[in-house]
Amino acid sequence: MSIKFLAEDDRPREKFLLKGKNALSDSELLAIIMGSGSRDETAVELARKILGSVNNNWHQLSLLTIKDLMKFKGVGEVKAITIASSLEIGRRRAAQEIPEKPQISGSLDAYNVLRLHLSDLRTEEFWAVFLNQSNKVIHIAQLTQGGISQSIVDVRVLFKTALEHFSTGIIVAHNHPSGNKKPSTEDINITKKIKDAGNLMNIQLLDHLIITQNAYLSFADEGLL
Template sequence: MYNIVFQESGLLPRERMVAEGADKLSHQELLSILLRTGNKSKNVYEISQDLLATLKSLKDLGSLSLQELQEIPGIGKVKAIELLAAIELGKRVQAAEVIETEQIISSQKLAHMMQQEIGQKKQEHLVALYLNTQNHIIHQQVIFIGTVDRSIAEPREILHYAVKHMATSVILVHNHPSGFIRPSKNDDRVTQQMLDACNCLGIVFLDHLIVSADDYYSYREETDLLV
């Protein structure tokens, strides 16, 4: 059960945000601002408390579905949609900040970043990261979303964006919704095909990462294929 910290203050959350800044508000207060109103049975603070009480960790909020949010009394479809939109926007802001400033210097650092972004997704996502000569990310592209029954990508789909953005190197990242991060035979096939295609175009294939919510696998770290 997620631990909830209550704030003692004579100010309402919106007033506190104006007076003290958003970073001074508790999780419950921030949720109360997003939810705005309660219902006949509970006020907005109680509904926020109920939502937080369903979580083992705050990060679990980002993995709740529309249906799961609506199962919490006091959160209807509209409130659930607005919460999901706010959560997704926050993820995109964070990702955009990283893309503009981050220099990729280790597989571990990148893997942790991508765990937050796609590690908890319930469908397989393949993301390509395109880098310049200083190893700064210049573009991030979702290549494929779907089931494990389909080949996750072909090199021409991925390298199209590398040429378009004049990237000097590429990193592939995809998630395993099962949580098992060891590569499949299809993962090995895609990695080898990407390496061959990149070599033909003079683009460096830096790594292929497989991530889950809690772990990752790096072809560069674990194999001799990408050296």
């Protein structure tokens, strides 16, 4: 379905899905927050009226009280609280600093990121750290949970997640509850599969860690990649 067939005043959600959030006007965004209009106006028309009353300024809108918002026909208490809550979320977001992403420069950095997830487990789990071009962490995910002796990862799921986060590098890890750091034949084989798949997709496998309760083994440090 093309966006040109949509009734724009009635379908801001569909426009969001088809063209993305940046394509929406302020009134369309506010209409999505409100969810509905009144008997006489669509949600977008009502949103235009509300924004017009504050010169289309979000800051000025945030200064309106619940009673001020309820003066508009079609805005009840619940809808007014929803608008005010959304604006408060925006205010808090603007006040927060963007958290610095940890940068991985070696196996110890990767271990410090992953050990809290893997070091004390009684069954095997397989995790991955997804990195950008600067080797900064952009996502961490648990991919599988297994039994006492092994946890098999689906390489397709691994790289689907990497593509979803626009990752250019990955570090995988799993734990050995037995405390034995030595990689098994299965560990070596899955590492090769991941590396080969990454080479085809231009997503580099940077390391594979085996984590025990108090230590780890790095495939990269051991020359096993």
